Amino acid sequence: MRELRDKYRSVRQRSEAICASLKTEDYVVQPVVDVSPPKWHLGHTSWFFETFILLPHLADYACFDPAYPFVFNSYYESLGARVIRTNRGNLSRPTVEEVYQYRRHVDAAMDEFLCLLVSDELKMLTLLGLNHEEQHQELLAADIKYILGHNPLFPAYNEITEPVETAHPADExxxxxxxxxxxxxxxxxxxxxxxxxxxxxxxxxxxxxxxxxxxxxxxxxxxxxxxxxxxxxxxxxxxxxxxxxxxxxxxxxxxxxxxxxxxxxxxxxxxxxxxxxxxxxxxxxxxxxxxxxxxxxxxxxxxxxxxxxxxxxxxxxxxxxxxxxxxxxxxxxxxxxxxxxxxxxxxxxxxxxxxxxxxxxxxxxxxxxxxxxxxxxxxxxxxxxxxxxxxxxxxxxxxxxxxxx
Structure with a gap:
């Protein structure tokens, strides 16, 4: 389980590294429906672990905030009501600081969970959660670029590497x-x-x-x-x-x-x-x-x-x-x-x-x-x-x- 715990920590840290130099205002912007605020990505990926793993499988786990399942559910109809996608940019609350507190709460519980002898089924469910967060890291990068790329100042940013790649003309x-x-x-x-x-x-x-x-x-x-x-x-x-x-x-x-x-x-x-x-x-x-x-x-x-x-x-x-x-x-x-x-x-x-x-x-x-x-x-x-x-x-x-x- 040590390998899975290390992977969990690495994946979670990478999400936050992508957002490292964003300003508070950058976390909330939603220019179009397809782009979610960075704050929402950080909360949603934590909600995934809380909902699918911690609440049903870790004894005595306490939900961080009973309103968060409504805020951070994405499209899971079977899990109840949720904020519609177009309104994610209206979520001035919870604050960015509170979302990071939520991540710390979930991470501490997941660390406890991953110290237990869990079944192969739960290991695969954890891997699903990690791959889900990696998908959101890719979306985070694209969404941040869209948010800043539609700012009239066109600010530079350094969390997301876009290496120079020379491609030969596509004639071979x-x-x-x-x-x-x-x-x-x-x-x-x-x-x-x-x-x-x-x-x-x-x-x-x-x-x-x-x-x-x-x-x-x-x-x-x-x-x-x-x-x-x-x-x-x-x-x-x-x-x-x-x-x-x-x-x-x-x-x-x-x-x-x-x-x-x-x-x-x-x-x-x-x-x-x-x-x-x-x-x-x-x-x-x-x-x-x-x-x-x-x-x-x-x-x-x-x-x-x-x-x-x-x-x-x-x-x-x-x-x-x-x-x-x-x-x-x-x-x-x-x-x-x-x-x-x-x-x-x-x-x-x-x-x-x-x-x-x-x-x-x-x-x-x-x-x-x-x-x-x-x-x-x-x-x-x-x-x-x-x-x-x-x-x-x-x-x-x-x-x-x-x-x-």
Missing amino acids: FLGIQEGLYNIGYRGGGFCFDNELGAHPVFLSAYEIAQELVTNGQYSTFIADGGYRKHEYWHAEGLDWVKNNNVHAPLYWHRIEGQWHSYGASGMQLLDVNQPVTHVSYYEAAAFAAWKGMRLPTEFEWEAACHQFKWGTRWEWTHSAYLPYPGYSRVAGPVGEYNGKFMVNQMVLRGASTVTPPGHTRPSYRNFFHPQLRWQYTGIRLARTPRPDDRSGKAMHAAERTRAPE
Whole structure:
């Protein structure tokens, strides 16, 4: 249990480190419905441990505040009433100081709990709580960037590392031959339930870019009038562009004739060699169409993932978020974690610069509505070889990655 206790402490400390230099005022802001105040994230992740582990499984545990389940429940219908998502920014109380006191209360109780001989089932529930908090760390990073990136002063911040990453133009492709590929999680460690139901998927031959699309490539799409040319867009995507006056990725600003972007260092001249990020599914699909290509399916992505560089950008796929064969929601509140969101969302694969180390794996599935782009989302292109290209250079590339026996 020592290893689990150490992991618990490490994960909890990382959440607070992300917020280390925020001012009190920064903790409460909610500019849009998709962004939650940092204070709420810190409270909600503590509520998760209190609700799912401490109250039902630690004798004599005292709830920190009986109002907190109402304040910090996110979407668990089976656990009762809650503050609706749009009102999280109205929570001037509890104060930031009180939320940190709540975290100390929960941490002390969890330390006591993890000193006990707990069942394997409770160990896995604790791991779920830790992975849940790691997901919120990624959301914290994106939400803080959105909050500060919509402050007219565009302040710099240093809690969230956005390393400089040079990406080569996405013109080198890896050929994958047709065949059956195993999809989904196999193993004895932790995974989310939406990764279960491992199954074979038949894939036709395809080619997938070895690098992500860069800012420079995407700026060429903009310069060519890509946002105004309807032929590249899904109908809903074009409506979204028009209704929201979208003309560039989130955080891009045209200043004195040059593109700039906002990030951890404040407003900077756009680095054309970095991977483009903060684009919606609609934008990713439109760019791919402009290039005469497409986005990969999540199955194509997973089949080729061992060739990829991890920790760059979440990558949009052309796959709707759906259950794998045999998937069933577990009974009780934990069953609300993933299954009820399997509608009207698109799958992302990979990880990002703000994903906690070791959090993801090749079978990991993220998912968002197609218009969202406040997360660190990027583009990897794919294409289906023409019949007359399936020999020579294309097949030579395909030989590098063979279908499993």
